[in-house]
Amino acid sequence: MQQETGSPIQCRLASAVCAQLHRAYRDIRFYPPGHPSVRSSLDALGGMLTSYLEAHGALMLEVQENQLLCDGQTVYSYDTGPDNLAFLMFRDGIRSLSFHPGLKPEEIEAFATCLAFVDNLLDAEHDLVTRLWEQDFEHIDYHVADPFLGGEVLREGEIDALRETVLRRLDEVKPETETSAGTTTGELRQVEPRTVDLRGLMSGATELDPAERVVEEASNLVHDFLVVLLEIAGRAPEAHDHDAPLARALATVVDLYADDLNIEGLELVLAHLQRMEVQGRCPAGFSGLVMSRAITAERVGRLLAARGQxxxxxxxxxxxxxxxxxxxxxxxxxxxxxxLILAEDRSLRRILIAILESGGGISATHLIPLLADSRWYVARNAVQLAAGVHDLEILPHLQKVARHPDPRVRREVVRTLDTYGSRPSVLHTLALALNDEDSAVRTLAARSLGRHGGKEQEAQLSAHIDRRDFDGRPEDEVDAFLAAYANLAQERAIPLLDRLWKRRLFAVRPLAVRAAALKALATIPGAAASASLRDAAKSGEKPIRKIAEQALRATRSGEQS
Incomplete structure (x- = not known):
């Protein structure tokens, strides 16, 4: 019974392998060497082959003119022509192909490359079989029908047995005459240039349509491959280790869906794995294991980049x-x-930060190395994410970054420290930020101290307000300092605020400072602050009178509410 149920599964896996082999063949032909699509296709092919070989042993394929068979069932078929892998092998005499356990990635790449460039061979006698023979594969076997032997099949082992004889005879052969192809110069032979039909290469309507059909077929086969893997996952509890073939194969499926920007496919894999965890058919955390193995920074960037216009x-x-x-x-x-580190686009960085912040905080161990990064935007993003951590382990690192040379980073540090409340070390760092050369940093620090500080911070704010340069500071900064001081000192702040808004005998403070003092008085409850505002409302200076009246109205509406 097991054999009957296993055979269809094997054939479906074999079909997925063949479809991925075709995809790798196509990508090697279409893209330049080293292109990411080529690497991705070869990696996916390697993952599928490894999964098959470890689960079922050697993969044996019968080669017919336009199809490949496994256990008598068709696992690959395509229109007869140069894009049909079965036709390419059958044309050159290959009648069967097998992959054996222990197959190496370099063997897979070499085999797919031989198929992709078989039509580029200039010498008609240097066919696919010769190219494969030269590779001397250790875990790939093939049988060849030799027309000179009446169509009998030669095993690769028999071909290998002839290798030494052929090489020895080649060494004995000495060229005696020039060939008709051109004159001989040293060891190089001049050949007539071949005309390339560029029009034929560019008119891909007829030649590329079959390849596009293969893409759709491959997508369906990836889904079939997923179904088979999920069946295995539900019946083989010992196969759920991180390095087990099953985890690698499922990660390969995720890779393929991600490379195709197929979000529905990705969510399908996740939903099935999580459902199996709930049902107890696979261990808790297995879905996370697969996703962590497959989702890389490069794939994240590509998935998000596709959101744009x-x-x-x-x-x-x-x-x-x-x-x-x-x-x-x-x-x-x-x-x-x-x-996030690699992203150069600001909007992409914002999306990544929003995603990272949506999870309720990131481990400090992930962020601490980024805080020390030399790139200002990397450090700033890490500081921003640290606001959701609230791990005391990260505080010393934030305090160190508070001295970062870039003010944009220092501003973010103050915002993040504000989320840590009234811890003494936090208040100390914020107090130091009151002396920062950047006005925005000082403004943010004052506001934070006004929310979390005590009498010590009240005195620190008062000392800054009494400085001679305070009147010349930006309006927002003056507002922040006076509002923070009023919030901490309450009625104790009234004498200082009165001095600020009232005219002096020989000098008048800037209107922005006087207005900020009146607005700060309006935040202090009690009769003393109201009395000070009523005095200002009787001022002979129209701007002061108007600001005081507005502050009194705001105070009354606040008391009524």
Whole structure:
């Protein structure tokens, strides 16, 4: 019974492998060496082959003219022509192909490359079989039908047995005459340049349509591959380790969906795995293990970059990758942080920060290294994220960053420290920030001290207000200092505020300072502050009188409410 149920699963896996082999073949042909699409296709092919070989042993494929068979069932078919892998192998005499356990990534890449460039061979006698023979594969076997032997099949082992003889005979061969292809110069032979039909290469309507169909077929086969893997996951509890073939295979499926910007596919994988965890069919945390293995910073960046107006055509309408990333946030924080470091676009950084902040805080161990980063925006983003951590371990690092050379970072440090409340070390750092050379830093620090400080911070604010340069500071900063001082000192602040708004005998303070003092008085409850405002409302100076009247009205409305 097990054999009957296992055979269809094996064939479906084999079909997925063949579809991915075709995809790798196509990408190697279409893209330049080293292109990310080529690497992704080869990695996915390696993952699928490894999963099959570890689960079922050697993969044996029968090669027919336009299809590949596994256990007598068709697992690959395509229109006969140069894009049909079965046709390419059958044409050159290959009648069967097998992959064996222990298969190495470099063997997979070499085999796919041989297929991709078989039509580029200039010498008609240097066919696919010769190219494969030269590779001397250790874990790939193939059988060849030799027409000179009446169509009998030669195993690769028999070909290897002939290798030494052929090489020895080649060493004995000495060229005696010049060939008709051109004159000989040293060891190089001049050949006539071949004409390339550029028009034929550019008119891809007829040649690329079949390849586009393969993309759709491959997408369906990835789904089928996922279904098979989920069946295995539900029946093989021992296969859920981080390095187990099952986890690697599921991560490969996630890779493929992510590379295709297929958010529905990604959410499908996550939903199935989480459902299986709830049902007890796989251990808790297995879905996170798969996602953490597959979601990289590069893929995060590509998923989010597709949100823009110039999104790749693969991105569907209503495309919202951030919703998926929020669902997997607990497992992909390192990838998101790395993507945040790499992101050059400001809007992309804002999206990443919003996603990271949506999870209720990030571990300090993730953020501490970023706080020391030399790039100001990396440090600032890490400081911003630290506001949701509230881990005392990170406080010394924030206090160190409070001395960062870039004021944008220092401002963010003050905002973040404000979320840590009235801890003595926090208040000490905020008090030091009152002396910062940047007005915005001083303003933020004063406001924070007004919310969290005590009598010590009251005295520190008063000392700054009494400085000779205070009157010349920006209006927002003056407002912040006086409001913070009034909030901490309450009625004790009235004498100082009265001195600020009243005219002096030989000098008059700037109107901005006098107005700020009146607004600060309006925040102090009690008769003494109201009396001071009524005195200001009787002033002979119209601007002061108007500001005081507005402050009194605000005070009365506040008392009534």
């Amino acid at each position: 110039e999104a790749p055509p693969a991105a569907p309408s209503g495309y919202r990758p951030e919703q998926f990333l929020r669902k997997v946030l607990p497992w992909v924080v390192p990838a998101l942080l790395e993507a």
